[in-house]
Amino acid sequence: MNKAPILEGSKVISKAGRDEGRLFLVVKSLDEEYVLISDGDTRKMDKPKKKKRRHLKQVSQPAQPIVERLTSGQKVLDHEVRHWLSNEEE
Numbered sequence: 001m002n003k004a005p006i007l008e009g010s011k012v013i014s015k016a017g018r019d020e021g022r023l024f025l026v027v028k029s030l031d032e033e034y035v036l037i038s039d040g041d042t043r044k045m046d047k048p049k050k051k052k053r054r055h056l057k058q059v060s061q062p063a064q065p066i067v068e069r070l071t072s073g074q075k076v077l078d079h080e081v082r083h084w085l086s087n088e089e090e
Contacts, residue, residue, distance in 0.1 A: 006035060006053050008070050009062030011085060016055040023059065023085045027070065040081030
């Protein structure tokens with residue numbers, strides 16, 4: 001259904017729900033329909049939010065350093081997520 005798949009490490013914006021219009025980082029892909037997202041503020045990396053892919057719009061392609069850390073199991077800290085979401089403009 002989606003034109004481009006939403007991949008781990010992508011910057012996305014919520015299109016629906018009480019978090020509509022907010023930026024998030026895709027932390028993990030659960031299946032074809034769901035992903036886990038975090039913004040490092042209200043949704044910390046320790047407790048990411050489960051969200052349907054169709055309720056998200058991809059803003060940028062995955063950032064390679066973040067993808068490498070997420071896939072290798074290294075811890076990504078909340079302040080790093082906030083920094084990446086606020087400073088990278090695309």
